[in-house]
Every structure is written in structure tokens, then in C-alpha cells.
Amino acid sequence: xxxxxxxxxxxxxxxSRINKGRCxxxxxxxxxKFIGATLVVSLGTAALAGCGQSSTTAxxxxxxVNGADITNSxxxxxxxxxxxxxxxxxxxxxxxxxxxxxxLVQEKSVEDWALAHHLITQAQAKASATSVITKSIExxxxxxxxxxxxxxxxxxxxQQLTDYLTEQMILQQAYNQATKNVKPISTAAAEAFYKAxxxxxxxxxxxxxREITVKTQAEAQAIEKQLKAGASFSALAQKDTINSxxxxxxxxxxxxxxxxxxxxxxxxxxxxxLKPGQIGVTxxxxxxxxxxxxxxxxxxxxxxxxVESEIKSNLLxxxxxxxxxxxxxxxxxxxxxxxxxx
Numbered sequence: 206x207x208x209x210x211x212x213x214x215x216x217x218x219x220x221s222r223i224n225k226g227r228c229x230x231x232x233x234x235x236x237x238k239f240i241g242a243t244l245v246v247s248l249g250t251a252a253l254a255g256c257g258q259s260s261t262t263a264x265x266x267x268x269x270v271n272g273a274d275i276t277n278s279x280x281x282x283x284x285x286x287x288x289x290x291x292x293x294x295x296x297x298x299x300x301x302x303x304x305x306x307x308x309l310v311q312e313k314s315v316e317d318w319a320l321a322h323h324l325i326t327q328a329q330a331k332a333s334a335t336s337v338i339t340k341s342i343e344x345x346x347x348x349x350x351x352x353x354x355x356x357x358x359x360x361x362x363x364q365q366l367t368d369y370l371t372e373q374m375i376l377q378q379a380y381n382q383a384t385k386n387v388k389p390i391s392t393a394a395a396e397a398f399y400k401a402x403x404x405x406x407x408x409x410x411x412x413x414x415r416e417i418t419v420k421t422q423a424e425a426q427a428i429e430k431q432l433k434a435g436a437s438f439s440a441l442a443q444k445d446t447i448n449s450x451x452x453x454x455x456x457x458x459x460x461x462x463x464x465x466x467x468x469x470x471x472x473x474x475x476x477x478x479l480k481p482g483q484i485g486v487t488x489x490x491x492x493x494x495x496x497x498x499x500x501x502x503x504x505x506x507x508x509x510x511x512v513e514s515e516i517k518s519n520l521l522x523x524x525x526x527x528x529x530x531x532x533x534x535x536x537x538x539x540x541x542x543x544x545x546x547x
Contacts, residue, residue, distance in 0.1 A: 267306045267546040270313040280305060282361070286369050289359045306546050314540035315379045315533050316372055324378035327371070334370035383532035384525040390517040398516055399509050406512055409462040411502040412476055417441060417456050417495040418448040425486045425493035432484050438497055447492065460502070472496060 266274035283305065284295055295301065319325060338352070346352045353363050399406065415438050419425050428441055442456030451457065461467045463476070471487040472494065479485050479498040487494050 265545060268310050268542065268544040270310055271317050271541050273313065275306065275309050275313065280309065282365055283309065285360050286365065289356075289361055303547060306544060310542055310544060311533050311537050312372070312376060314537040314542065316375050317540065318536045319375050319379040319382075324382060325375055327375075330374035331367070331371045333374040334367055337370055338367065379532070379536075380525075380529050383529040387521070387524050387528050390520045390524070392513065392517075395513055395516040395520065396509055398520060399512065403506060406507045407504050408507070409464050409467075410504045411460050412463045413460050413499040413501070414458040414472075414476070415439075415442065415456040415497040415499060416448065416451060416458055417446045418451075418489065418492055419445060419495070420447065420492040422486070422488070422493050425495050428495050429484050429486055432495070432497070456497075463501070 264276065266276050267280060268275045280302070288294055320327065339349075343349055343352050346355055349363070352366075356363060356366060417425075417428055417438070419428065424445070428445060431441060432438055439455030439457075442454075443452055446452050446456055448456075463473075465473050468476070469487075469489065471489060475485040475487045475496055476498050479496075481498055481500050483498055485496045485498070487496060
């Protein structure tokens with residue numbers, strides 16, 4: 206199985222992507238944002254300008270699906286489209302390219318099947334794609350001219366975007382067919398998942414901090430000595446800190462997650478040695494930081510009532526993704542496929 210497929214609404218229409226690996230409950234959808242509109246991208250799309258046309262060049266195709274070539278040029282365009290919507294750069298390795306070709310093959314197979322079984326016509330799909338562009342995307346980026354300018358900066362044409370979304374509309378119909386019998390997730394099933402996976406619903410421990418930043422280690426040690434002798438942290442911060450953002454606050458940082466995502470490695474390491482009320486000194490990027498650990502909060506587990514709907518949504522997405530992959534795999538086996546790039 207290449208990976209589960211997820212879909213989301215874009216201005217009333219649906220678009221798809223293939224996730225490489227199962228979504229985690231901590232970040233269940235990992236949806237990309239494109240100028241305020243949530244566009245879910247398919248790494249496995251064959252929705253490229255000219256994709257699926259019969260070979261007219263001497264270059265050997267990457268694969269052939271039902272007599273239609275998938276070329277390196279089409280694959281490169283797919284990568285640019287994916288990077289545009291994801292806002293990130295895909296790995297450029299042989300193994301990655303092999304997987305991308307597999308994605309293209311599977312989705313081309315599914316697209317052909319959906320059209321052959323009259324789930325939607327090419328014209329209907331294109332009309333839906335055009336509606337998404339004109340009603341949902343263009344108004345947010347300065348109209349068609351603004352969109353074309355943005356696409357040009359990414360090496361993508363307006364026509365390629367239209368073709369991409371057109372194929373998403375076709376694939377959506379196949380997805381609907383594949384998942385129509387997937388049942389909603391019961392409360393009992395959601396609660397069983399909750400109890401079996403507490404790590405997904407437990408937050409990060411919190412720490413409450415105050416900080417005074419000075420230029421030299423000697424200054425930091427002098428302030429540390431004064432604080433341990435009973436001096437006011439707030440008063441010293443207002444007088445001595447070079448951190449203008451915290452000066453008026455008396456050095457108050459407040460509550461932050463006790464993690465390397467929220468704290469610098471030096472501060473994270475230092476507060477790990479402190480108890481509430483204790484002072485430590487670390488070297489930072491702007492000098493030396495005098496840190497006071499004021500208080501701590503243990504990680505809290507979210508109650509089931511708060512996460513029930515999220516669990517049901519994600520378990521349903523997983524079930525739908527599995528159903529689609531089984532469905533798409535069967536269709537691919539029925540298609541006439543030859544993969545040359547391995």
C-alpha cells in the first residue's frame with residue numbers, strides 16, 4: 206500500500222492527495238494552506254498538462270498505462286505542483302522518484318476507470334476545477350492575473366493548475382465510489398482508541414519562567430548573586446536586561462512548553478536542573494541569560510469528550526483511505542501497466 210488518501214473541501218469542491226504514511230492523531234491532517242484556501246495535494250496525481258497522452262517523442266517513458274505514456278517531463282511538473290501546494294521541497298532521490306512514478310501509475314489507472322465507468326465526464330470535471338479556481342482561489346490572490354503571476358514564480362502554468370484540479374475531480378468520484386460503504390466510527394471504537402493510545406492525547410509539561418539577559422557572564426553571575434540574596438527579580442530585569450521585549454514586563458516570560466520546540470537547547474538543559482524558585486545562568490545568542498524557574502505543570506491528558514470528534518474523524522479518514530487503496534490497487538491490476546523506471 207502506497208499510503209492513505211485524504212480529501213477536503215475547497216469552496217464546495219473536493220480535492221485529493223496521497224499521504225506518505227498514516228496520519229498521526231497529534232497532527233491528523235497536516236493540510237497545506239494556499240493563500241488561505243486549504244488545498245490538499247496528491248503526491249500521486251497524474252493531473253499534469255499532457256499527462257496520459259500517447260508517446261510522440263523518442264524518449265523512453267517512465268511508465269505506460271493503458272497505452273498512454275507517463276514521461277519525465279510530466280513527473281517533474283507533478284513535483285512542482287506538489288511543492289507549490291505543500292509549501293515544501295520534496296526529496297530528490299532515486300527512491301523518491303520510483304515512488305512518485307508508482308503514484309502516477311495508480312492514479313492514471315483510477316482516472317481511466319472512473320471515466321470509462323461514467324462516474325464523471327472530462328467536461329464536468331473541468332467545469333468543477335474551473336469553478337474552484339475562479340470562485341475560491343483567484344479572489345484571494347488578486348484575480349487571474351495575480352494567480353498567473355504566483356504560478357509563474359513557481360514554474361507552473363495556469364493550464365497545469367486547471368489540469369491538476371480537473372483530475373482531482375475525477376479521482377474524487379472514484380474515491381466516493383470506493384468509500385461509500387465505509388461506516389461512521391462508533392463512540393465505542395473511538396473510546397477504545399483513546400484508551401489504547403494515551404500518548405496522542407497527553408500534552409507537554411509546562412514551565413513558568415522569568416529571564417534577565419545581559420552581555421557578559423560576569424554581569425549574569427553578579428545578578429544571580431543578588432537574586433539569591435533576596436533582590437527583586439522584576440526590579441533587576443527592568444534595570445539591567447537588554448531584552449527590550451521583556452524589560453517592561455520585569456523579565457516575565459510566562460508559561461511555555463517544557464520542550465526543545467519552545468526553548469533553546471541551553472535553556473531547556475538548564476531548567477532541567479532547577480526546582481521551582483531556583484535560579485540558573487545560560488549563554489544565549491545575545492549574551493547571558495539569568496533564568497528563574499517559577500513553577501511547573503505536569504502534562505495533562507485531554508478528556509475523551511474534548512477529542513472524541515477528532516478521533517472519529519481521523520479513524521474514519523484512515524478507514525476511507527484503506528478502502529480507497531484496496532479499490533485503487535484492484536483497478537491498477539486490471540489496467541495495462543508497464544513501469545520502466547525502477
